[in-house]
Amino acid sequence: MIECGPPTKRAKPVFQFAMMTSDMVVCPFLVIVDTREQAPWTFQNIVIEKRPWVVQRKVQTLTTGDYVVERRETQLCIERKSATDLVGSISSGNARFRREHDRMAEIVQSGGFACVVIEGSFSTICEELDAEIGRRVTSSMMIGVTASWPQKYQVPWFFAGDRRYAELLAFRIMLKFWKERKKDE
DSSP, rough: OOOOOOTTTTTBBBBBBHTTTTSSOOOOOOEETTTTSSSSOOOEEEEETTEEEEEHHHHHHHHOSSETTOTTTTTEEEEEEEEHHHHHHHHHHHHHHHHHHHHHHHHHTTEEEEEEEEOOHHHHHHHHHHHTTTTTOOHHHHHHHHHHHHHHHHOOEEOOOOOOOHHHHHHHHHHHHHHHHHHHH
């Protein structure tokens, strides 16, 4: 895109913003995304305190979770779930999701942080479950699992409302974790 001026002046590119690194913040850590992640977050268009952030990502196979901070793989873990995936994970995928929680619990027990970030609202998921008669998973089951698993495994679940807010929340969790750990070093 080019800025238009009087015909006698030379046009200048509008992308000056991208060239001014003082306005942009380059994320101080690398986000590792699991190779099995089917709908990965891109962490693009992140703006904090009116400043755009550039977030670098790398794809690699992770033992636990979908997102980690490089060199903090055993200390931080974020598991992403779409609303549909969450429902499947507490029914037919229950054993696998429990094993994932067992591994996340080990991270927490060793002083780290692990969580599940859900791309949906709790009320909408429950309402949709109630609307479909004959489902294996009911809203009552969803409420029970949501109340018990975070307590049992010490792994919180965050219902972020939608995909974009889930992505923003996950980034802020990683950023907060990184800043707190940097203070301790």
